[in-house]
Amino acid sequence: MAAAHVSMPGTTDTNLAFADYSLYSNLSDDELMQLAIKRSIADAHNSGSGTENSKTPIALNRPAARRRAPPSHRPQQQPELAACPANPPRETINPQDVSSVSHFVTGYGKRIVAYRKYDGSVQVAPEPEEELEPIAKAISEGDVGSVRLLVKQPGCNLLKPNKDGWMPLHEAAYYGQDQCIKILLRAQPGIINQRTLKEQTALMIAVVREHLACVECLLENRADPDIINKERETPLYKACEKESPAMVAMLLNYGASVNKSCIQGWTALHESVCRNNVEICEMLVNAGANVSMPNMYGITPIFVAAQSGKVDALRMLLKNGADLNSQAADGATALYEACKNGHENIVEFLLSQNADANKPGKTGQLPIHIAAQRGNDSNDLLTFGCTHKNVRATNIISMLIPATSKARVRRSGISPLHLAAERNRNDILEVLIEAGFDVNATLSEGRSMMYEDRRSTALYFAVMNNNIDATTMLLKVGANPNLDTFNPLLVALRQGCIQTVTLLVEHGANVNANIPTHPTTFPASVMFCIEYLTLLKYLMDNGCDALSCFNCVYGSNPHPPIKTRHNPRYDPDEAVEKTCIQFCEVISTENFSRWAGPIIDMLLDYVGHVKLCARLIEHLDSYHEWQCVKEKAKPPRPLMQLCRLKIRQLLGINRLKKIHKLPVPPRLIKFLNHQERERDF
Template sequence: MAAGRVSMRGATDSNLEFADYSLYSSLSDDELMQLAIERSIADAQNSGPGTENSKTPVVLNRPAGPRGAPPSHRPQQQTEPAACPANPPRETINPQDVISVSHFVTGYGKRMVAYRKYDGSMQVAPEPEEETEPIVKAISEGDVGSVRLLVKQPGCNLLKPNKDGWIPLHEATYYGQDQCIKIILRAQPGIINQCTLKGQTALMIAVTREHLACVESLLEKGADPDIANKERETPLYRACEKENPAMVAMLLNYGASVNKSCIQGWTALHESVCRNNVEICEMLMKAGAKVSIPNMYGITPIFVAAQSGKVDALRMLLKNGADLNSQAADGATALYEACKNGHENIVEFLLSQNADANKPGKTGLLPIHIAAQRGNDSKDLLTFGCTRKNVRATNIISMLIPATSKARVRRTGISPLHLAAERNRNDILEALIEAGFDVNAMLSEDRSMMYEDRRSTALYFSVMNNNIDATTMLLKAGANPNLDSFNPLLVALRQGCIQTVTLLVEHGANVNAYIPTHPTTFPASVMFCMKYLTLLKFLMDNGCDAMSCFNCIYGSNPHPPIKTRRNPRYDSDEVVEKTCVQFCEVISTENYSRWAGPIIDVLLDYVGHVKLCARLTEHLDSYHEWQCIKEKATPPRPLMQLCRLKIRKLLGIKRLKKIHRLPVPPRLIKFLNHQEREQDF
């Protein structure tokens, strides 16, 4: 540290106005910090009432002797006048004035303490460091000779703990000083099993620090290898955690209990299996470790091996009699957990050992259900990692299919097809379809009630996810699009996906689908596509009932005002009467009223003689541009329109779709399909 001169204003002697900073050049940073704290306290004590402007000098002890020596061993030197109090002086902390104290560590590792006083002010100061005992210092420096001398001194207390409950024996173990351990135990053999505030013995510290020589010294002196810390972890457990075979062997040779469990119920064998350390596992087995001890969640070591993908440890456990089909507290088996975590090699090995693939967990799901949920969305298969995960999941499904009973799957009330469709696992869905799983399997009532829309089929999940590939696979495999209470076609119409709607209609979806819980006088499919005129026309071309939209019970009479229907789900106290909603009521809502004219225009192309009700007439009268639509509805309808409707009715929708195969003029085909306005090419 370079010497310099620092201005010390306020000294009583003008000759001391500049103090030589070189006096403190031999001190360390910590010693300078301690010196500053002592000086601040002295300044505050001397700055009482009436002394704020006094010139009383502060007396400092100039430290001498070796650098870093304990304060008690520094020789005292001649005192000399020093500088005046700091500006401003620091005040002492009176415990009665403090309301709260908090400790923290700065970014530079300095321990600080903050005092908040009753007046709301806060003062921050370095945390007073605990004075290091001479024997502790000698131990940390490895000075065996000094330790031997200090132990013999009457004032040396080997039982005195620090603030963490550490005694010199713990310090010697921490620093790996086995010679110091022997010296201390020779002087005080009864402290060998004394614990710190965290319940750690010297043996536990030695194992944690992997000081093998210290472990041996402590065991030879009679250290108890079964004393656990506050987490109930024994030294043997910690040695398995450190994966140190030599230390494990030494502890076992001195009689360490092999089956003691920690606070979570894990034994040393659990920990070794989790780390796939077969060498340590075999040592524990020979020492009497039990392979079927469960932890607090009912998880046995074989379950741990399957869960973490440790095939070597799994083989060793089965070789030593572990139960292959043991179940955890939640009913999961080793095979179940291996499928859940995507460990393909574990699944293959377990199935080769005849693991039961038909044991469900408490949720009722089988391993094949869990495997069906794995993989990745088809849209995410651009990355190599995602592709590998997907392939692993498909391989696991392929291995489980022959080992799984389809009758057992049916009893679960849910098919793996449902889970694969819900999670967009297209490759798994394809594998299950090829394996012959029923594409029309329906959720059990209790599982269906878990969904607000009471969905039942795998097709519904695919349509809800707007997964066109999955929808195509299911429909081609024979999925019935009309099994759900809420028809999948209505979902596709609400999403406005023309491709999904086309697929469903081509495979027999009911274009006149209704909603049982919300009765209407016209098909609900019309209501869901009012904003999509292309979809509305497509439905009409495929046989949707347009006439029901014009059947109004009020006719030309005045209509009552539309009542605002509240949701009984949120208004349970109010009884809502279920009445059939009419087309004119729906089209009069704010969402559809501006589309009323074009919607009515499309519908008129698929009906004969109709009479518009008063509300529909009111809508058409609201815009001048819609007068032509009103005239179009005025009876009588053109004869060509009536003929077209009659021919379409006689042919039927199915034959009408194949009319292009018949020797019929193209213009007639276009006319029957309402395409007469399109240009002929």
Template sequence: MAAASVSMPGSTDTSLGFDDYSLYSNLSDDELMQLAIERSLTDSQSFTSRTETTKTSIPTSRQTPAIACPPQPSPPAAVQQPRQPTPEPCPANPPRNLYNPQIPLIVSHFVTGNGKRMVAYRRYDGTLVEVKPEAEVEEDPIVKTIRDGDVGTLRQIIKKPDCNVLIPNQYGWIPLHEAAYYGQDQCLKVLLRVQPGMINKRTLKDQTALLLAVSKDKTDCVECLLEKGADPDLANQDKETPLYKACEKENSTTVAMLLNYRASVNKSCIQGWTALHEAVCRNNVEICEMLVKAGAKISTANMYGITPIFVAAQTGSVDALRFLLKNGADINSQAADGATALYEACKNGHANVVEFLLSQNADANKSGKTGLLPIHIAAQRGNDGIVSLLIPATSKARVRRTGISPLHLAAERNRDDVLELLIEAGFDVNAILSEDRRKMYEDHRSTALYFAVINNNIDATSMLLEAGANPNLDTFSPLLVALRQGCMTTMTLLIKHGANINAYIPTHPTTFPATVMFCMKYLSMLKYLMDNGCDALSCFNCVYGSNPHPPLKTTRSNREDSEPQSVCVQFCEVISTNTYSRWAGPIIDVLLDYVGHVKLCARLMEHLDSYPDWESIKEKAMPPRPLMQLCRLKIRQLLGIKRLKKIKRLPVPGRLIKFLNHEERTQDYFGSEL
């Protein structure tokens, strides 16, 4: 509905403009129409002015915006415009009662099951405005005659004094183009007999009749036009010649015909592709052979440096590839980006092409400008079949010089099958990314294990750790990543394989292990860290002690402006943030189980005083600590974590084992004794 059809009572300007349309955006079209009618009945003057405004705002059919009548592609006979100097009105005018020039409509054409042509109008939000039959357009008689192949009637029409076969339609097409398009070779002969000089006339897209006939596989018309002197080298706007189009259509008969009439075999299109590129792309060896015999160059490159051999590798055209190599193509030639045919075959997943190229001694150790080898791209794409073919042909020393291992790419893309193949083949699971490649990642990751952990890929993490991956090589420990993700399985795997349980972040110094900070929300993970030797005592070493603490710096900008980078963050500062303050009591409670005599700082005491249920935790921290707690800590210290893990094998009472492992609280085993 046009916005101008709704008025506001009591206003001097009775029309509602487009800018105010949002006031009624929640109403449907029917509701808006009803509102307009009701208000028009109560105000005759508004009705009159609104009627005049509406009439003046509705465009005529000749003023219709271009979007309401989009030009059609190639001109089928049913929609050809009459050959009149003055164009007819657009047959697809938008609905008058619903059209607003400020809100253009999307017009779509379709044909019903009964063959009736329809036109639909929609708004940009997809809502349907109107569907109606498409207006009938009178078809040019000469076009209808050509399409039907009525040579006799065509002769009668062109004999008329007012018939001019050189007048083009809106697309620049003359009757000769129509005859070539519809494959009417007899009509072509009649037209050329009248005007032989128009044989190379072009459409608005620079298409000749010959090019149209080739594009539609009208071989008889192609032969007729060539016999009458059509130029076989005239190209369209994209620089595509008839020979190029014939190769695209894989019409060997037309190709032979054009070559017999001396068509230029090495002319390239606007992107630098030649007819041989097109034939290779379609793996048509017959046409390739015809082109090469006619003088086609094997190694002509397009604007990206891609020669036909690259096209064969990209498209998996083994037969065409074999033909090109047989005729002297360089198997190890490189494109503008340094890629080889083998690299392109790996990139596009053509295992049969990779196998053939390797059998012909293609170099698997030649890298492109990115520094990646074929095995890198195969691992990244997850094609384990191609990777298995490349492993014997790839030098591990050459892989190391690239600064990145295929293990990195396989782990990054979760290609577990490829990862397993590479590990079995002996690729270094502790390979480090080069410095320039590490800089591409904000966290400066360096190992394949880090990629696996950050993807939360437990299978890949397990494979790498079992193969000997070191979990302590990255700047930001993979263990911290697992803790941040809250993945207990990954954390357990890393700790069992020697991950540093007291890992810190070099760029963000703290007085306590960063592992504690990353698992404060997960008490079970925090307890697991403590059971395995995490430093709990450092959490209570506050530099301010019982003295008043400085106010917390809540924003990053404040911290950066007032705090040098060397100042370490205190545990009490972290636990006081909004993220962790609600967990302060339980966190302190867990940590107290793994320390002896400690004194809580003023801020931690403030947290414990803030919640009545935490009073018992506060009492637990008061000295002196129970003798049993001090004995437990001493025994754990003397035994060490590794021996403590094996204590179950020793003839030690089960209750003592549970006590040393801090299991008495969950099992309530020592309740009666304590």
């Protein structure tokens, strides 16, 4: 006998451990269950978690089977060495001593009653079982002779339901006793369509239990095939759910309504299409099923077939006149849903039947958008591996490209390139680029405003994801790195990715980029790489404006205290006062002040005569090691430094990058590129 396990609301699970097995091995199942529950409730009571007034509803889908009678009381014998009695006696419960009654259902389906007394103690007992009527017992045992005799007795009431609303006819349908059904209906024909508390007729129960002979018997006796249950499901719907062509044919032959829908608008045809049962689908269509009937969400059977990848059912529906381009409540078409779920064969078939690939949903997106975004996320592809999923996704994209209007894509306000870059779909990105999609397409204003940084290009998505491969692909085919409000170079600098920064700068990214919403008197790019001196030097070598870092409105005069700046969106006063942030303010913050000396030293290599403001001098005076930097800034600057700056200005950054191809001494090239001496950064 397995150890009993009890689960109750408000208590912890209790197991009779293996060590206790010998003590309880001679208990019956009911006694063992009672003891386990009693212990559980006692533990809950001791820990302060009461069980008063807690109730668990009991859901019954079948009639109560014949149950074993509870064991009789046994003499109270205490083993001398036992920790507890082997057969604990059951106390008689006095209703006058009970303050409340709680009902429970155990994990094994046992129904239990807990009686809480006025003294606080709790007593547990099995719920009193409903005694089976003789005729119900005879039906459950298949005793046709006894049923025939019982229905003739004067005291036999065939209309009397049990507490779940089950009559003898329901019992007979449940147990598949077609002979008993005939006897009951001859005796009382009016019970044919009586329903249980769950509004199930005998016909519905027989269909669910797949008792074909009972179904036939009930229909022959004029059972109504269109009476619905609580979920508004008909017997025909349940027969389709069970995928039983024989029952479906039988119900249709007896006039079952083929277009009745359940509580969510789902018809029998929806259910059969979902299960790809073409035989039943054809039977329903021949009986007059509406192939374009929508459910409450506007989903038609053809949409269900495309969504679940059922190509055979899809062919059958189209052959019978289903609307290929019907749209659900959210505007999605069958093609859109097939792309969303990665059903390559469905997409191929729909396109071969001239499905409209330019029909947008309510979001404005086309099937190619959803394929680029979610083509290889479908659950049915999870077992095939990433490589196979990617192949399917790219195949779907390849099929959609010739059927999709690029003008319609532009009107949607978003390119599939955006979605592929956002989801790191490099393979799809490559296919779209080869197909000629505009790599500089920008999001519409409405879509761009959905992002806090107001991003607009596919390149921005790639850089934001630190996807170097995607960034490389886009830049190689002409992506402009300066179209976004917040320059992608600033994103790369913030991430500290030298490879992405190099790619962007080599393809023309603005090294002097600023942030429109947070104006500064110096390039914002400098602010993002103060902690990365290697990146800072790279920017300076490529034309970043170092001179602006030394322009201070206060000069040698005392600087006001640095204000803590708030987000203008939440600080109205700050929104009015839009003063530009100065370099000396940024470098004076706690995070950057310890880098002031090396940073100023580097910037001085890229400027001529400058005058340090009072705050920069204050920083350089704070460390003895930085005095050499202060001396370096004093005029006059060396002539060689001034000549280098002039030459760089005259040549320009683009020519400087190609200077190694000119007949110029290598030493001069190093000097112009600030490589004449090694630095430790």
